[in-house]
Amino acid sequence: MKSKTVKRRAPAAKSPADELWQLRLYVMDQTPKSATAFANLKSFCENHLKGRYRIKVIDLMRQPQLAKGDQILATPTVVRKLPKPVRTIIGNLSNTESVLVGLDLRASG
Amino acid sequence: MKTNRSKSTSPVTRLPKCPTGIQGLDEITGGGLPRGRPTLVCGSAGCGKTLLGAEFLVRGAAQFNEPGVLMAFEETEAELKANVASLGFDLAGLVRSKKIAIDYVHIERSEVQESGEYDLEGLFVRLGHAIDSIGAKRVVLDTLEALFASLPNEAILRAELRRLFRWLKDKGVTAVITAERGREQLTRHGLEEYVSDCVILLDHRVNDQIATRNLRVVKYRGAQHGTNEFPFLIGDEGISVLPITSLGLNHKVSNERIATGIPRLDAMLGGHGFFRGSSILLTGTPGTGKTIISSNFAQAAARRGERTLFFSFEESPNQIMRNMHSIGLRLEPLVKRGLLRFHSARPSLYGLEMHLATMFKEIVTFQPQVVIIDPITSLMDAGTDSECRGMVTRLVDYLKAGQVTTLFTSLTQGGKALQQSEAAMSSLMDSWLLLQDFEGNGERNRVLYVLKARGMKHSNQIREFLISDRGIDLVDAYIGPSGVLTGSARAAQNSLEKAAVLASQQEAAQLKREVERKRDALERKISGLRADYETEAEELRRIAEQVGTSTLMLTTERAASGLLRQADIKVAAQARGNARNGKVN
Structure with a gap:
């Protein structure tokens, strides 16, 4: 699976696992909590989505108006904008198993 | 009595209050909700929690220049706007003019996965952003408990809610938090644990197929408040709470006397008619001429240039006008000149409280000097005895406070003891006229007498009451050795x-x-x-x-x-x- 994705990064791929992943990480301020969440997400993506993910970190402290758009209540929150459908994981992502479930990677991973 | 006490003590330890602008609620709470503190409004589904919250914001923005934030967890912005628009609130307009901000918070449980620790800073940020963007003084969270369904970790949620309420207090906003009524506690998830300053309970119950809404201030820390259950209703101008006890017995009284429109009746009442602002009960069996006397009273008022509001629960305005025409009483010109207004409604149309509220509203808009309710007994069927008594009490107090003379007609069934059916009402009335049928000699004749007239000399005699095509007249009934003779016998x-x-x-x-x-x-x-x-x-x-x-x-x-x-x-x-x-x- 991994080798397959490495080999074929073509945009024509149909499988969600082949697409480019757009992730948004909503955090509140540059706190250790936020840093932990970012580190967890980063390592998770490196393990499972190497080379085909993009993480956008949004600090709600600076951009509070963005919270409404993605219905953010909790921080930290990861929103998978692509591939569709949108998935949301709340928490610092310390539980890898539930991140897999949350990002719908379990079946294919 | 309660209000008197609170009035006299409130200047000493005054808790800052935030007026809701909701009719009656500010009276019960002695000025409004506690300013800068959260208030919990709980009740079962469909009892008006969201509306109360919305009205609090709309009135705050429109009347008190206090912008507000509505954070909705159950209804979308569009739904909310549409819902309250039907009650006459221009939520959309207030949103456009940046007086109100609406934030629809929605989390689909199935789309959310939990992983590790988190907090609800996102919610705080959104609320804080909304508050700051319009400089809000008021916040409504409707219904916060929806979060319990969306977020799996209750421990975190509870901790965060506790923090939220403290945060709201620190922000200095007056907040209303709505919650579902729980089975054994006030709210389903025990929110009353966090909001302890003011708790209002709404309730909607059905008695005899007629639904009544009730409001009760369960708790109001640091302030006197009415503890009773008060009926309230949702009309086309929002919520109105109808406090019974808030009206005291300290209204002004007038020495002015007003004519009844029947000179002989005036003569029976010490020569001058009724006192202005008094309540008059006109009791009679069917067909004794109650509506005719009422119409005469209205005409006499119009002759003085006063306005009369005629609540009819049995006849349509046109029918009354036609019938009065037959005795030479023309009411149409009075209606055209704006001196007489009819309000007709079937008693069974809606509950007693709705009737009362409608009547209050009519009275407020028309500002009459004379009010006629024909007949009050029809309304009695719409509620239980105690409810009716409460209603009549409030109505009488309300009208007396405004120096409005009120004529209640009351229909008694033939053969029933007269005093019995009106016992509940009569003590509220200042004057009581009785119309009765005398049968005998193969005919039926009407008589009238004054049963009571507080504060005035009145005749103790029975008068025969004649209705002709030139109006009505009272003549002396013959009282002799063979009893009272009326009609042809007289x-x-x-x-x-x-x-x-x-x-x-x-x-x-x-x-x-x-x-x-x-x-x-x-x-x-x-x-x-x-x-x-x-x-x-x-x-x-x-x-x-x-x-x-x-x-x-x-x-x-x-x-x-x-x-x-x-x-x-x-x-x-x-x-x-x-x-x-x-x-x-």
Whole structure:
């Protein structure tokens, strides 16, 4: 699976696992909590989505108006904008198993 | 009494209050919700929590210049706007003018996965952003408990809610948090644990197929408040709470008297009619003329240039006008001139509270000096006895406070004890007129009497009440040894008496004539006798004169013959002198 994705990064791929992943990480301020969440997400993506993910970190402290758009209540929150459908994981992502479930990677991973 | 006490103590330890602008709620809470603190509004589904919250914000923004944030967890912005628009609130307009901000918070449980620790800073940020963007002073969270369904970790949620309420307090906003009613506690998830300053409970229950909404202030820390359950309703102008006890018995009274439109009735009431601002009960069996007296009262008010509001629960306005026309009472011109307004509704149309609220609203908009409720007994069917009494009490108090004279008509069933059915109401009334049917002699006649009239001299007599095509009139009923006679019996009795009087008058006249004749005869007799006497006296005088003349003639003749005979002239002359000077005997 991994080798397959490495080999074929073509945009024509149909499988969600082949697409480019757009992730948004909503955090509140540059706190250790936020840093932990970012580190967890980063390592998770490196393990499972190497080379085909993009993480956008949004600090709600600076951009509070963005919270409404993605219905953010909790921080930290990861929103998978692509591939569709949108998935949301709340928490610092310390539980890898539930991140897999949350990002719908379990079946294919 | 309660309000009096709170009024007298509140200046000392005044808790800052935030007026809701909701009719009646500010009276119960003594000025509004606690300013800068959260208030919990709980109740079961469909009892008006969201509406209360929305009205709090809309009125705050529109009336008190306090912008507000509505954070909705259950309804979208569009839904909310549409829902409250039907109650006359322009939420969309207020949102456009940045007086109100709406944030729809929605989390689909199935789309959310939890992984590790988190907090609800996102919620805080959104709320804080909304508050800051419009400078909000008020916040409504509707319904925060939806979070319990969306977020799996209750421990975190509870900790965060506790933090949220403290945060709201620190922000200094007056917040309303709505929550579902729980089975054993006030709210399903025990939110009352966090919001302890003010708790309002809403309730919607059905009695006899008629639903009544109730509101109760369960708790209000640091302030006096009405603890009773108060009925409230959702009308086309939002919520109105109808406090019973908030109205005191300290309204002004007037000494002015106003005419009833029936001069004889005025006369029965000490000559001047009813007191202004008094409550009058007009009781009668069917068809005794209650509506007619009411209409006359309205006409009399119009003649004084006063406005009358006529609540009719049995007849349509057109029907009343047509019927009154038949007795020569024209109400249409009064309606056209704006001196009379009808409000007709079937009693079963809605519950008692709705009726009351509608009536209040009509009274507020029309500002009448006279209110007629025809008949109040119809309304009695719409609620239980205690509810009705409460309602009439509030109505009477409300109208008295505004110096409005009120005429209640009350329908009693024939054969039922009159006092019994009105016992509940009569003590609230200042004057009580009774209309009754008298049956007998093959006919049915109406009578009227004054059962009570507080503070005025009034007649204790029964009057017969006549309705003709020229209006109504009161006549004295005949009260004699055979009881009260009315109608044709009274007329017959009257003519009998007239005949008797006539007969005795004739007799007296005849006697008089007789006496006069006797006197004439006597006088004639007297004048006859006088004539006789005068005849005789004349005769006597004539005889005496005759005697005198003949004596003189005798002497004269003797002297003449002596002269003839040339007798001593001297002697003769002397004798002549004697005869001239001396009396002839």
